[in-house]
Amino acid sequence: MRKLLPISLLVLCTIIHVMGQSGFDPDAYSNYLKANQDLTYSQLHSLYPTDTYYQDRLYPVEPYHYEYFDSIVDAFGITEDELALLAKNKFVVTERLSYSNMVEPLDEIFHKDLPVLISTDFILKALHLSYDNILMDLERGILEPNLKEILSLMSGSYPDLASKYMDIEGLEAALEDVDIYITIALSLADSIRYDPLLASENQIDTLLQAIYDESVFSYPLFSDRNRLLDFSQFRPRGHYTAPDPWFSEYSLTNYFRAMMWLGRMEFYLTPPPAYPGPPWTKEQIRRMHLSAFLLQELLETSGALDILLENDGMIEFLVGESDNLTPWEYGRIIKDISGLNTADQLLSDEIYDPYYELVSTSLEAEQKILSCILYSDPFDPEPEELPVSYRLFGQRFIIDSYVFANVVYDRIIYQGAKVWRGLPNPLDAMFVLGNNNAGELLQPELEAYHYESQIDALRYLVESYDEDFWSKSLYNTWLQAIRELNPAEVEVGTPYFMKTVAWQHQKLNTQLASWAQLRHDNLLYAKQSYTWGIICSFPHSYVEPYPEFYRTIEKFCDAAYTYFSRNGVMGYPITSYFNNVRNIMQQLAGIAEKELRMEPLNQDEITFLKGMMREPDIICGAPPWAGWFLDLYYNIDKLIEEDDYVIADVHTQATDEGGNLIGKILHVGTGKVNLGIFLAGSPSDNYQPVAFVGPCMSYYEHITLDWDRKTDEWWSAMIQGGFPARPEWTNVYLANNKGGENTGGLRLKGALFDQKENTGIDQVTQGSLWIYPNPVYDHAMLHFNLSSNASVQVNAYDVMGRKINEIYNGKIMAGEHWIEWPAGNLKSGVYYVVLNAGKSGNVLKIIKQ
Incomplete structure (x- = not known):
């Protein structure tokens, strides 16, 4: 029977994630899909309209009316184009004033006694650096040693498993598959080529060579049928190429490759799409069931399961749940089948058939994100279904990858036919996460590829998530903090610059830069989507007024503090860091709320803001600064690093529209810190007009071919070698590295502000x-x-x-x-x-x- 709607796969793939959400009604969602099939752009825009923002002023602002603006000009200079942007928008960000980290501009602002803007960019950049360093400490101190112990226990117990089953006809291939699976993982973890017990040495050599070559090749992994394997994912990148701070010759590269193997290599428990070949046979799939059963038995009898649970629990808290059938889920299914105790029993159809039915229909077994190379029949009007797969350390479900996976081929169905779209746009994720402005900037692509119904269905689902979802992992809470920077209702104290078209573009830049850092930091664990183949002081301070953003970061820290305190992981430095940041966020949220109400700050709040940075006591070995801003960083040494330019690959397009393998990779990254000037009322001086200076992140997108996944080192050289092109939608607020105005590019529609500036002077x-x-x-x-x-x-x-x-x-x-x-x-x-x-x-x- 045909499915109700082509996009009803969205229901099948996500219902398990939203059924538990309070207030979510599956019937209402199904009716919503029916009513919104084949949406046009204008219909989508009417569902998610954008507010009206100011794109220009009839009477330009006079920046010199603002206290300290002349001092800012003396300190940093200003070009004619920068001055024009400032007069139009009451803020400007310029690449002419660029720095390798956030602290350099703050230090300069501080020592020149200038007013400072405490930007959300500054908070998010500190969060990224600290999270990334905490994760590395956890990997070096807990996750990698545990992984090696897991693999050592399983490898040591494998001879007993082999001895138990090796004389049973029909289990030979499955036993070899388990041997390959463990031998490769152990070889990668130790960077030593280990000999297999039953599998051929040639198989081990072939796979290891392909992994180290980072190639894409066809190989009969865990079956007698070839599958196309993307080993370009095994290129170490992110922080996994960084040397250990104490032992420079050591890095997390081996851990990265071993976890990639355990997180991506899968045993299919239902047939994957066979196009363009013949259907998978029952025996081909049965072999992988036998392998999964044997691997599960090895995991449990070796004593490794409890250690694996410890690692998995930590990664689940950080990133989320595995997007596959996990060992504990699979173990529960096996225990539900009366009389199923040994692998050889699955050779009998009498036991295998009801067992297969239970596995294939389990809601826990569904995988929701395509993250390998599979093909889809372009002439079949229905999207392909993803197979059930078993992995020991499967990569994690993340909502932004799920969005990407469902706005490319073969998930776009328009007027009953599949539409080819090879790569997503990062703005897709921002729109689904609630930023309507991103939808307006996507208009050309939405009208070209007709995926309005798909993105609308995704938005409906995301808006159905309750607090439990957003607090389920630190990854989700970070995303929620990014969501809090979506366009907000205008309040009495909302400064003019936040009402401009330019500011909406700048906040998209902030959101996407932080999202790029989030994906970078969790690159190993987050499941990547694929397209189907085919003495100084700050005289004034202004807190960027997004109070719920600071409250969400506070929740992030509260959850982390509770988790690490309860589990006794890594001790005082981690819990102290999260407690300090939690307290700072409480203060910033309260100040931001006052700014929006235009309430004057009390003396304690003014003192707190002035204490952000101060001259340090003269102590040998102490950092060159003091103040509470240092508490935002887990590792203070990172403040004085030369740069923090990061890049992450977030989506893979395996083929072009003609079916040719091209290995097109979408990357997102961050570069130098740009300085901005902002005109607003000072909350510490009865909201008198003051010019503030503050740091802003830079965001980039980069596409490569031939499976070329870029590393931080390569990207850092690119940034240091010049200024790569920014997305064109940043032109509306950003002055270039010469201080000139950037022209062209997509921008939101806006209105003319026709009132004269009144500074009261x-x-x-x-x-x-x-x-x-x-x-x-x-x-x-x-x-x-x-x-x-x-x-x-x-x-x-x-x-x-x-x-x-x-x-x-x-x-x-x-x-x-x-x-x-x-x-x-x-x-x-x-x-x-x-x-x-x-x-x-x-x-x-x-x-x-």
């Missing part, structure tokens, strides 16, 4: 400031009226923001004034004359002939 009478003559030749006269007595400074700047001339500095009485400016020694070009009177700032553009 009017000491210079409106319209009274002008200079004669303009263009200037040798001398010019500057005219202005003062409404009250004031201290007046008049300076001239070039287009790079460098002060080239002090024209006047002194006290002036109220009234009309003329000041002479001798400009004869200046080169021809554009200059800016800035007049500051009290807290009033005014600027004139001058042409020098």
